[in-house]
Amino acid sequence: MIDKKILEIFGDAIKKSSAGQTELVCESEEFYLTRFAENSIHQNMGRSDSTIWCRAIFDKRIGIARSNDSSAEGVANLIKAASAIAQNQNDDPDFVSLVKSAGDIKSGGFYKKTLQFPASERAAAVADIVSRAKAKELSCAGTFQTAATSLAVANSLGTSRFAENSEYRFTLTVSGENGRSGWAQTAGRDVGKFDYKSESQRAIDKALVPGEPVKLEAGQYTVIIEPDAVANFLLFLAFLGFGGKTLHQHRSFMSGKIGEKITGDNITISEDPFDPAIEYLPFDYEGVSKRKVEIIKNGIAGEGVYNSYYANLAGTQSTGHALPPDNSYGPYPKAMTIDGGQHTVDEMIESTKSGIYITRFWYLNFLNPMKTMVTGYTRDGTFLIEDGKITGPIVDMRVQQSMLEAFGNAEMISSERRLIPQYGAFMLVPFMKINNFNLSVA
Amino acid sequence: MADIEKIAKIAVEKAVSLGAEYADCRYVELENESLSFSNGSPESVNSSLDKGFGVRVIKNGAWGFFGSSLLTENEAVRAAEKAVEIGKASASIVQAPVTLTPVDSHKEDFVSGFKTDPFKIDLKDKLGFLENLDNLMARNEALNTRDSHIDFRKTISFLLTSGGTVVNQKIIHSGVGIELGISKSRRERATRSFPQNGGQYETKGYELLSEIDFSDAIPRLTDEVMALLEAPQCPSLETNLLLEGSVVGLVIHELIGHPLELDRVFGSERNFSGTSFATTDQLDKLQYGSSIINAVSDPTHPYGLGSFGFDDEGVKSSSVDLIKDGILTGYLSSRETANRIDRKSSGAMRGDSWGNIPLVRMTNINLLAGDKSFDELLASAGDGIYMSTISSWSPSDDRSSFEFGCEIAWEIKDGKLGQVYKNPTFSGRSVDFWNSVTAMGNESMWKVWGTPNCGKGQPGQNARTGQGASPILVSNVKVGG
Numbered sequence: 001m002i003d004k005k006i007l008e009i010f011g012d013a014i015k016k017s018s019a020g021q022t023e024l025v026c027e028s029e030e031f032y033l034t035r036f037a038e039n040s041i042h043q044n045m046g047r048s049d050s051t052i053w054c055r056a057i058f059d060k061r062i063g064i065a066r067s068n069d070s071s072a073e074g075v076a077n078l079i080k081a082a083s084a085i086a087q088n089q090n091d092d093p094d095f096v097s098l099v100k101s102a103g104d105i106k107s108g109g110f111y112k113k114t115l116q117f118p119a120s121e122r123a124a125a126v127a128d129i130v131s132r133a134k135a136k137e138l139s140c141a142g143t144f145q146t147a148a149t150s151l152a153v154a155n156s157l158g159t160s161r162f163a164e165n166s167e168y169r170f171t172l173t174v175s176g177e178n179g180r181s182g183w184a185q186t187a188g189r190d191v192g193k194f195d196y197k198s199e200s201q202r203a204i205d206k207a208l209v210p211g212e213p214v215k216l217e218a219g220q221y222t223v224i225i226e227p228d229a230v231a232n233f234l235l236f237l238a239f240l241g242f243g244g245k246t247l248h249q250h251r252s253f254m255s256g257k258i259g260e261k262i263t264g265d266n267i268t269i270s271e272d273p274f275d276p277a278i279e280y281l282p283f284d285y286e287g288v289s290k291r292k293v294e295i296i297k298n299g300i301a302g303e304g305v306y307n308s309y310y311a312n313l314a315g316t317q318s319t320g321h322a323l324p325p326d327n328s329y330g331p332y333p334k335a336m337t338i339d340g341g342q343h344t345v346d347e348m349i350e351s352t353k354s355g356i357y358i359t360r361f362w363y364l365n366f367l368n369p370m371k372t373m374v375t376g377y378t379r380d381g382t383f384l385i386e387d388g389k390i391t392g393p394i395v396d397m398r399v400q401q402s403m404l405e406a407f408g409n410a411e412m413i414s415s416e417r418r419l420i421p422q423y424g425a426f427m428l429v430p431f432m433k434i435n436n437f438n439l440s441v442a
Numbered sequence: 443m444a445d446i447e448k449i450a451k452i453a454v455e456k457a458v459s460l461g462a463e464y465a466d467c468r469y470v471e472l473e474n475e476s477l478s479f480s481n482g483s484p485e486s487v488n489s490s491l492d493k494g495f496g497v498r499v500i501k502n503g504a505w506g507f508f509g510s511s512l513l514t515e516n517e518a519v520r521a522a523e524k525a526v527e528i529g530k531a532s533a534s535i536v537q538a539p540v541t542l543t544p545v546d547s548h549k550e551d552f553v554s555g556f557k558t559d560p561f562k563i564d565l566k567d568k569l570g571f572l573e574n575l576d577n578l579m580a581r582n583e584a585l586n587t588r589d590s591h592i593d594f595r596k597t598i599s600f601l602l603t604s605g606g607t608v609v610n611q612k613i614i615h616s617g618v619g620i621e622l623g624i625s626k627s628r629r630e631r632a633t634r635s636f637p638q639n640g641g642q643y644e645t646k647g648y649e650l651l652s653e654i655d656f657s658d659a660i661p662r663l664t665d666e667v668m669a670l671l672e673a674p675q676c677p678s679l680e681t682n683l684l685l686e687g688s689v690v691g692l693v694i695h696e697l698i699g700h701p702l703e704l705d706r707v708f709g710s711e712r713n714f715s716g717t718s719f720a721t722t723d724q725l726d727k728l729q730y731g732s733s734i735i736n737a738v739s740d741p742t743h744p745y746g747l748g749s750f751g752f753d754d755e756g757v758k759s760s761s762v763d764l765i766k767d768g769i770l771t772g773y774l775s776s777r778e779t780a781n782r783i784d785r786k787s788s789g790a791m792r793g794d795s796w797g798n799i800p801l802v803r804m805t806n807i808n809l810l811a812g813d814k815s816f817d818e819l820l821a822s823a824g825d826g827i828y829m830s831t832i833s834s835w836s837p838s839d840d841r842s843s844f845e846f847g848c849e850i851a852w853e854i855k856d857g858k859l860g861q862v863y864k865n866p867t868f869s870g871r872s873v874d875f876w877n878s879v880t881a882m883g884n885e886s887m888w889k890v891w892g893t894p895n896c897g898k899g900q901p902g903q904n905a906r907t908g909q910g911a912s913p914i915l916v917s918n919v920k921v922g923g
Binding site for chain 1: 478483484485486487488489490491492493494496504505506507508509510511512524525527528529530531532534535536537538564565566569625630631708709710711712713714716797798799834835836837838839843845847865867869899900901
């Protein structure tokens with residue numbers, strides 16, 4: 001993984017650049033993933049890579065180029081490539097300037113043990129999980145990933161920042177007979193704190209819930225959804241409407257509704273890179289320091305997240321949520337939290353006369369983005385609740401539901417929250433008991 | 443430039459010297475250029491170059507892999523050592539040692555067909571092409587969202603295996619697409635895309651851009667957007683459903699391609715993409731579709747996005763039957779998975795870059811054409827619904843059921859198109875769906891639709907696949923809106 005010395009290469013290269021403004025970004029990774037299925041490790045890999053981006057700006061013409069050659073010569077060539085693109089571009093009248101971010105910034109969330117965690121220890125954890133599952137005649141599939149990332153950003157206005165992050169991620173699907181299955185997922189920064197035995201036991205216990213899965217009719221149900229399912233919805237909401245670009249283009253469900261109530265009073269969604277459970281990188285791909293953003297506060301639409309470009313258009317300041325220069329999504333939150341409530345999961349189940357317990361959703365896709373309507377499936381741990389108890393597994397069902405309406409119908413929210421990783425995001429989210437949730441036969 | 447052949451040789455020899463039973467080294471260089479235009483202005487021009495190598499080994503009967511972007515001889519040694527170390531760790535928890543079906547070794551070069559290398563065209567000409575598309579869309583002032591994009595990719599790869607294969611490949615892809623629409627209010631938008639949602643991608647050069655008739659399509663799409671603004675929701679009913687070719691392409695992708703990936707059938711994707719209803723005990727038995735359903739995996743197709751000369755294990759490309767006369771007859775497979783059913787590899791192992799392990803992926807999954815004209819399909823439908831252009835897809839994890847959404851639908855009444863409907867969807871069970879196909883469009887409407895963003899694997903990989911299709915008529919399908 002590339003260290004802080006890359007900033008020296010960047011500094012020298014920027015001095016030689018003929019562009020009016022020049023920005024260089026390097027994201028470097030040392031990545032390992034052990035993947036298992038059918039109780040065997042079937043894929044096991046490591047990778048060492050660095051991605052470099054250059055933004056070269058001539059007046060209001062912007063050129064962006066990317067490569068994975070971090071040598072001084074490679075960086076110089078990249079600036080040339082970005083400059084050639086810029087000189088052939090039209091003006092972008094909305095572009096104002098790159099951002100000057102003063103001083104270095106302290107980075108949390110990096111643990112050497114995670115970076116150095118050996119393949120043999122990942123395999124040993126998998127072997128233990130498989131052995132406990134096999135003893136119950138179950139089959140395991142999953143992943144155990146350890147990785148470290150560094151991010152360096154420098155520009156011709158004087159920004160020069162470097163930070164490191166590490167993470168582990170763990171997913172597990174345990175399958176039993178007759179389609180019964182269970183799922184567990186977790187993540188963190190310090191692999192030394194990862195308790196794989198208890199995390200994996202959750203999935204094993206679900207696959208052991210007795211009974212033949214029963215088929216239910218389509219209808220509106222009271223559901224208790226686990227943090228994984230809550231995170232599935234949260235990620236889709238973020239994609240649809242938490243970023244400054246979707247707000248600017250009026251494609252967000254929050255467009256024109258800032259300050260208005262859009263979901264339940266008990267729903268508070270924040271982007272909080274500094275939450276101790278999340279410890280995200282402290283600055284974004286423009287080098288701008290991140291700050292906490294209250295996106296929805298007690299059901300009322302608050303503010304979106306911004307990079308410098310969309311902040312200028314919105315007449316506000318960047319919140320430190322720029323993605324890499326060549327992305328097309330605009331600014332995006334990657335460290336989201338939903339506030340916990342007062343309840344325990346047991347209280348949610350005990351208070352439910354008739355309902356469905358859902359572990360996670362699968363293959364969500366949009367049906368009507370402005371109404372936050374999605375379709376998808378339940379998967380890997382869907383159970384019937386009768387008279388305050390889980391009574392057995394059910395056949396997975398199709399979800400056809402507005403996500404904001406679902407959050408608006410959240411009768412109970414748990415105090416317990418789990419850290420759920422999905423794609424590049426970490427989300428710290430609770431369980432929810434939701435009424436009038438639309439499910440149909442798959 | 444680094445001596446790639448030397449680096450690969452060092453890596454493979456080092457792995458073998460460390461006791462690997464098998465080793466290969468794959469160098470991949472990906473050059474991408476993508477340009478987009480939005481509402482009269484260039485939105486983005488992105489260019490990227492990514493290169494590196496990956497060493498894959500079998501050590502003590504188990505897989506290990508390590509990839510690096512550092513192209514040096516020392517790094518080749520380190521990568522081989524890492525791959526062997528990882529393979530050793532894998533071996534501590536395998537139920538049976540990996541064995542590979544035999545394969546001929548090849549020393550060949552492959553270059554995909556193209557007339558004009560898109561990377562030799564001036565940026566100004568490319569932006570001019572997009573500006574022209576934008577001008578065509580801007581002729582109707584009512585359209586307030588106009589987006590267009592073009593994408594090009596050049597892949598140069600080199601594979602060296604301990605079995606003696608040495609393969610060089612150069613493959614060029616081009617893609618182009620538009621989306622136009624009207625935002626009626628902050629809550630209501632109508633959009634149409636062309637040639638399909640996300641654009642059309644083919645194994646071709648810059649010539650692809652002039653082969654697609656945008657000037658003919660844009661006025662029609664504009665009329666359709668206007669009609670969608672006033673259209674009612676698609677009604678919920680069970681009816682005859684006629685699907686336009688690009689829709690069929692994605693249905694093939696989700697309900698034939700993915701379920702017939704043999705690694706998935708064996709459970710390799712149980713934790714992520716899912717499993718498959720098309721289990722191996724049903725091979726040569728399952729009535730997958732009606733008797734007019736014939737599907738092949740064909741990476742030899744001249745322009746399909748899933749075309750190549752050799753897969754990433756060095757298996758030479760060939761056409762393989764998947765479904766014959768409606769019966770399941772084959773799978774997409776690798777050397778390892780094919781060996782488990784005593785068959786030859788179909789040659790479908792593909793990695794999306796140097797830094798990822800090849801997986802069993804789709805190539806071009808082609809549903810062979812039928813014999814009906816579009817008017818004959820409409821006449822056969824009698825009364826029903828016609829849907830065009832996928833907008834949403836959601837298959838179950840074992841691919842046994844599905845729901846798809848489309849951009850637009852028309853009522854079919856007495857064999858003629860009538861009322862436009864918005865937000866149409868169709869859903870059902872996969873095997874029931876394919877067994878209900880009663881007629882298929884002829885060769886004149888058949889083409890290979892490109893999908894440039896097929897996700898699979900952990901870490902996630904993004905494959906480029908093709909699906910050959912013409913319109914199909916399906917009876918008794920549940921539709922809604």
